[in-house]
Structures are given as C-alpha cells and as structure tokens.
Amino acid sequence: MSDRRSTASVVSGRTVRRALVMAGIGGLTAAGLLGPGAASAQAAACPDVEVVFARGTAEPAGLGRVGQAFVDDLRSDLGGRTVGTYAVNYPASYDFLQSAPQGADDAGAHVQATAASCPTTSIVLGGYSQGAAVVDLISADPGATFGFGRPMPASVADHVAAVAVxxxxxxxxxxxxxxxxxxYGAKTIDLCNGAxxxxxxxxxxxxxxxxxxAGFPTQAADFVAAKVARHGASDVRINASGSVG
Incomplete structure (x- = not known):
C-alpha cells in the first residue's frame, strides 16, 4: 500500500511540475505587460484583514497583477476595514522544485507570525499560478509535493478566514x-479560467x-469578503492535542 501511495505521489508531482512549466509560459506573457509590482506596506498596528499573496512565475516582485487586482477589489468590498498585504518573498522562477518550497516556507512563516502577534486579524491566503501551488503546499500538500511536506500547524486554520487561488x-x-x-477547503475559492x-x-x-x-479577482474578492464578514475563532476549534475538533 505504501508503495502505491509513493508512486501516486511521484506521478502527481510530475503532473504538477508539467503544469508549472506551462504556467511559466503564461507568466512571461503577463510579466511582459507589467511594470514593477508594488506591494502595500503592512501597517504598524494589526490590520483587520491581512492578505498573504504569492505571485505567478516570472512576475516582478510584489503581489503580481492578479494579486493586486484581487486586493483592490477586496478593499472595496470590505469598506471601512483596514487591509494589510504581504507579498510572498520567493523567486517565482522556473526552478519550481526550489522556488515553490521557498515560497511556501516564507508564506507559512509570515502567516504563523501574524496569527501569533495579531490574533484578531482575519488572514486571507492567495496565489496565482505557481503562487497557487505555494498556497497548496502550506494548506494541503497531502502527497508532499516536491518533497515539501510541511503544511502549517492545524491551529493556524482558526486565523485564516478565506483562501483564493x-x-x-x-x-x-x-x-x-x-x-x-x-x-481550508470550505473557505476556499479555486478558480480556473476555462481551458x-x-x-x-x-x-x-x-x-x-x-x-x-475575465473578472476572476472580483469574483474571488466577493467570496472572500463574505467569509471575512463571518470569520471568528470558533470557525475551526482545535483541542489540546492539536487535532481538529
């Protein structure tokens, strides 16, 4: 049985890598249309909402084109709430075996630090293309894709209001x-543009x-805003042993 699981994991990893190669092609196209990205600085005080977003392959450092559009729409939807942003610090390069895990480590560390220092902040995870794979690694990763196998502790889920990839x-x-x-599944919107x-x-x-x-950042922002409006620490209860209760 363990051999079958291992084989399935390898096959899944190869398929994801092939998809990421194609993502790189799309990333170059998008990057060619963009100027330098600009990530909003996180406020010194804890924001009401913190968006942690990983850009796509070959996009300039920052939130990326999709991430910025998503944040802009979300701010509009959330009205008077303060929204901080964190652009995941990773290469977003074509060396996916190195790049995506680096992004996952950086994103996971920031989310956990935010949960510890700003426990009432509603955290939103997001990512585009390779950045979506980064979010997969820290929130699901059942097959230890790319050998990562370091999802965030279950207790962090209390602090995450929504996920948009x-x-x-x-x-x-x-x-x-x-x-x-x-x-995270019930609070996730996972969007694919047609074919x-x-x-x-x-x-x-x-x-x-x-x-x-195609309007996907707006669709995602509407979904996330509704989740943030209902977010509370009781959404996912973690018992003393660390398991989901």
Missing part, C-alpha cells in the same frame, strides 16, 4: 485546494494570462 496547477490532477484540504492548461486539461494557453480581464 487562481490558475492552480493542482487542478491538472483533480486535486483542487477546495476539495483536497479538510481545514487554461495550467489548471485543466484544456489547451487555451492565453487564458492563463487573462484572469484579470
């Missing part, structure tokens, strides 16, 4: 985050660079 390579193997994560080959078995490569134009 776009062009998620895990969709290629039928493992969307919404279906694969017991802790985007990075997240589906389709072949519309330009679709991977058109998430903003």
């Amino acid at each position: 776009f062009g998620n390579p895990a969709g290629r193997i039928g493992r969307t985050l919404a279906s694969a994560s017991p802790l 985007d080959p990075v997240c589906s078995n389709g072949d519309d490569r330009p679709a991977h660079s058109r998430y903003v134009e």
